[in-house]
Amino acid sequence: MTCVGTVTNGKVVLPPEADFPDGTQVEVTPVVTAHQTADFTEGLLQIAGKVRDLPSDLAANHDHYLHGHPKK
Secondary structure (H helix, E strand, O other): OOOOOEEEOOEEEOOOOOOOOOOOOOOOOOOOOHHHHHHHHHHHHHHOOOOOOOOOOOOOOHHHHHHOOOOO
């Protein structure tokens, strides 16, 4: 059974028809809305292209530059 709940005061509140017995383990996965995705994209576009003088191989070797791993 799958149902959708809402977080209220730090607790997940399920609809009345979600009749799970006490002790039932559940998995909670947040739902990302189109509005949240648009906000993230807008924020990313505001900083895109503003950093200068990056290494030409940054995309391929970001783990090297961020964490010191060997270059690929």
